[in-house]
Amino acid sequence: MNTIPTGWHLCACTNFKSPRSFHVQLRDDGGSGLRMLTKDLIKHHRSMQNVEIQPVLQPGRLVCAFQPDTGLAYRARVLPPNNYLSSVSVETLDFGEQLKFSAADLTPLPDELADRMPPQAVHCRLAGLGNSWPEVASSSLAERMLELESGADEEADDVKLWVEFPAATAET
Numbered sequence: 001m002n003t004i005p006t007g008w009h010l011c012a013c014t015n016f017k018s019p020r021s022f023h024v025q026l027r028d029d030g031g032s033g034l035r036m037l038t039k040d041l042i043k044h045h046r047s048m049q050n051v052e053i054q055p056v057l058q059p060g061r062l063v064c065a066f067q068p069d070t071g072l073a074y075r076a077r078v079l080p081p082n083n084y085l086s087s088v089s090v091e092t093l094d095f096g097e098q099l100k101f102s103a104a105d106l107t108p109l110p111d112e113l114a115d116r117m118p119p120q121a122v123h124c125r126l127a128g129l130g131n132s133w134p135e136v137a138s139s140s141l142a143e144r145m146l147e148l149e150s151g152a153d154e155e156a157d158d159v160k161l162w163v164e165f166p167a168a169t170a171e172t
Contacts, residue, residue, distance in 0.1 A: 004118045004165045011163045015096040023096030023121040041073035048107040062109040065090050065101045096121030
């Protein structure tokens with residue numbers, strides 16, 4: 001898997017759970033690289049529809065996860081534990097979301113697609129703060145995240161910020 005290049009990157013905060021659990025998603029290229037990757041993931045999934053999938057279901061395994069209702073595909077990691085007969089829990093590498101998929105909608109992720117770019121979502125937490133957003137709402141970042149999480153600002157895109165990835169922590 002590629003690493004995030006050292007230095008400052010334009011990011012968006014996503015998947016707000018608490019000050020101790022949210023993601024920043026790389027947005028340096030305006031999302032064009034991720035859009036191309038998504039198109040290639042969809043093509044890959046369609047080409048693999050009749051492949052035996054049992055090995056894909058191992059926790060930690062990288063998969064291509066296809067959502068039939070939206071027609072989108074994601075790079076994802078299988079999460080433990082799973083009820084493999086009904087659904088499989090995964091975390092998307094590029095959005096940081098935890099989703100459930102039917103086993104039939106998961107295919108092995110080829111190295112070429114896994115290595116094309118580093119995971120675009122990085123799990124983060126704000127150190128030294130409480131467990132809920134209201135406890136830290138005095139910070140402007142936390143206030144903005146609360147607005148987005150509650151849906152109060154329906155016109156908003158997301159919280160954008162610059163994040164520095166030092167060499168020691170740039171591996172994903």
